[in-house]
Amino acid sequence: VPSFFEKLDRAMTRNRSLLCVGLDPDPSKLPAGAGLLDFNRSIIEATAHAVCAYKPNLAFYEALGVEGWHLLKETIACIPEDIPVIADAKRGDIGNTARAYAQAIFEQLECDAVTVSPYLGLDSLEPFIAYREKGIFILCRTSNTGAADFQDLAVKSDGHELPLYQLVARRASEWNIHGNVGLVVGGTCPAELGTIRRNHPAMTLLVPGVGAQGGKLDSILAAGMDRDRKGLIINVSRQILYASTGSDYARVASETAEKITREINDIRDDVEQV
Amino acid sequence: VPSFFEKLDRAMTRNRSLLCVGLDPDPSKLPAGAGLLDFNRSIIEATAHAVCAYKPNLAFYEALGVEGWHLLKETIACIPEDIPVIADAKRGDIGNTARAYAQAIFEQLECDAVTVSPYLGLDSLEPFIAYREKGIFILCRTSNTGAADFQDLAVKSDGHELPLYQLVARRASEWNIHGNVGLVVGGTCPAELGTIRRNHPAMTLLVPGVGAQGGKLDSILAAGMDRDRKGLIINVSRQILYASTGSDYARVASETAEKITREINDIRDDVEQV
Numbered sequence: 068v069p070s071f072f073e074k075l076d077r078a079m080t081r082n083r084s085l086l087c088v089g090l091d092p093d094p095s096k097l098p099a100g101a102g103l104l105d106f107n108r109s110i111i112e113a114t115a116h117a118v119c120a121y122k123p124n125l126a127f128y129e130a131l132g133v134e135g136w137h138l139l140k141e142t143i144a145c146i147p148e149d150i151p152v153i154a155d156a157k158r159g160d161i162g163n164t165a166r167a168y169a170q171a172i173f174e175q176l177e178c179d180a181v182t183v184s185p186y187l188g189l190d191s192l193e194p195f196i197a198y199r200e201k202g203i204f205i206l207c208r209t210s211n212t213g214a215a216d217f218q219d220l221a222v223k224s225d226g227h228e229l230p231l232y233q234l235v236a237r238r239a240s241e242w243n244i245h246g247n248v249g250l251v252v253g254g255t256c257p258a259e260l261g262t263i264r265r266n267h268p269a270m271t272l273l274v275p276g277v278g279a280q281g282g283k284l285d286s287i288l289a290a291g292m293d294r295d296r297k298g299l300i301i302n303v304s305r306q307i308l309y310a311s312t313g314s315d316y317a318r319v320a321s322e323t324a325e326k327i328t329r330e331i332n333d334i335r336d337d338v339e340q341v
Numbered sequence: 342v343p344s345f346f347e348k349l350d351r352a353m354t355r356n357r358s359l360l361c362v363g364l365d366p367d368p369s370k371l372p373a374g375a376g377l378l379d380f381n382r383s384i385i386e387a388t389a390h391a392v393c394a395y396k397p398n399l400a401f402y403e404a405l406g407v408e409g410w411h412l413l414k415e416t417i418a419c420i421p422e423d424i425p426v427i428a429d430a431k432r433g434d435i436g437n438t439a440r441a442y443a444q445a446i447f448e449q450l451e452c453d454a455v456t457v458s459p460y461l462g463l464d465s466l467e468p469f470i471a472y473r474e475k476g477i478f479i480l481c482r483t484s485n486t487g488a489a490d491f492q493d494l495a496v497k498s499d500g501h502e503l504p505l506y507q508l509v510a511r512r513a514s515e516w517n518i519h520g521n522v523g524l525v526v527g528g529t530c531p532a533e534l535g536t537i538r539r540n541h542p543a544m545t546l547l548v549p550g551v552g553a554q555g556g557k558l559d560s561i562l563a564a565g566m567d568r569d570r571k572g573l574i575i576n577v578s579r580q581i582l583y584a585s586t587g588s589d590y591a592r593v594a595s596e597t598a599e600k601i602t603r604e605i606n607d608i609r610d611d612v613e614q615v
Contacts, residue, residue, distance in 0.1 A: 131449070168400045189490055190486055206461070209435065211464050213463045231496065238490065
């Protein structure tokens with residue numbers, strides 16, 4: 068069985084794509100007559116040739132109650148075996164509780180990767196990292212305005228001073244003893260993305276915040292690509308899912324995913340890396 | 342309908358108790374023959390006279406898959422109306438996603454309060470805080486060893502330097518415009534607990550880490566009580582749930598909860614506040 072990062076790399080190459088589609092169902096935005104599972108299944112079928120990963124955010128399923136957990140399991144079952152699934156869960160709790168979360172996401176939901184929060188430190192992340200074949204993306208610099216409240220503050224560590232998000236990246240890299248740790252860095256802050264890429268040339272960065280949140284592909288790619296012009300998983304949710312609110316939503320989602328993938332690839336071919 | 346903090350205060354007074362029981366089911370520790378819902382229901386019935394709140398940690402339910410969400414809903418339904426329920430979820434995500442998490446916890450699960458993570462800043466917390474009648478406990482200084490990795494580091498803010506956890510407490514207090522925000526502070530670090538109490542005399546502190554994790558009641562109470570000898574929700578999970586692994590588990594849980602409540606009250610009556 069291939070690991071998350073093997074699966075990811077193969078899908079990136081096979082589909083020539085760095086695009087991840089965020090599967091975030093919003094009942095208020097569904098095309099008339101479509102059920103949530105049908106909608107997710109159609110989106111997956113329409114985009115599977117153009118993506119490197121899917122990323123359901125658990126919040127949107129939990130908001131639907133018990134039914135939402137059924138929907139999440141059934142949605143994950145619709146995703147082709149050879150495309151990895153990243154559970155966007157942003158979990159973070161102490162050791163024995165973190166173990167239960169890891170079990171929920173890797174064993175119950177059978178996801179290939181997860182997002183986690185660093186605030187509780189190493190022992191809250193170890194139970195996830197211990198699943199060597201899974202991918203662990205640690206929140207580093209997020210795409211929202213509140214990111215500045217704590218992540219950008221200067222902290223002192225080992226006699227040096229640096230922004231908290233950079234220290235989180237450094238620790239994540241030190242804790243990456245199995246090679247299965249990546250970082251979440253928002254697409255709305257290319258300067259911070261560039262700094263993280265320079266400091267951590269080989270780390271895979273999961274980048275939300277493109278499209279609806281305002282992140283621009285050219286600056287993200289210039290700042291964030293690694294030396295192989297990869298190393299980025301660029302997530303787009305609403306811009307693809309709700310590209311059309313008519314009955315043609317799957318076709319329009321497919322075209323939008325292809326267009327974004329082409330746009331990314333054109334920039335990959337052209338741009339000077341920073 | 343009373344708010345979370347009204348419900349909490351009434352339960353604290355009625356039961357003369359600062360004890361919160363953590364409802365964290367562990368299938369491997371269940372007494373022979375007991376089902377998970379029966380176990381939770383028996384624990385609730387056996388302890389409801391001796392507690393001020395219940396705190397299910399969502400991780401232990403999620404680890405059971407879709408069945409776990411059913412169990413969680415059914416467990417919450419077993420809790421008497423006049424005892425508040427704190428969803429220990431430690432969620433933290435950007436605005437529209439945080440809204441979905443708040444909806445999941447307050448509307449689907451109908452919990453009275455929630456724990457949240459501060460790493461993403463104010464706009465990740467606002468959708469929770471907007472539920473004025475609910476309680477929002479922001480992670481501040483946690484009970485695990487990894488807490489030191491980031492929470493204890495000196496950060497610079499507004500020209501001052503202070504540990505990150507103290508800045509989180511200060512911001513939480515500034516963001517507490519509806520009076521519904523509290524803090525999570527581990528019982529394993531009474532010095533930090535005392536600092537937070539001195540800086541924030543009126544804030545309610547949710548204190549895990551007692552018992553199995555090593556927190557001591559006398560130092561917690563001396564450091565953390567407010568001027569009314571309250572202001573603390575002291576959580577105990579395993580020490581009560583698994584006090585006996587025989588068929589007498591409910592009776593022993595009841596006696597253990599009463600014993601801890603008495604111990605807390607003896608200290609409340611006696612101790613000099615720090």
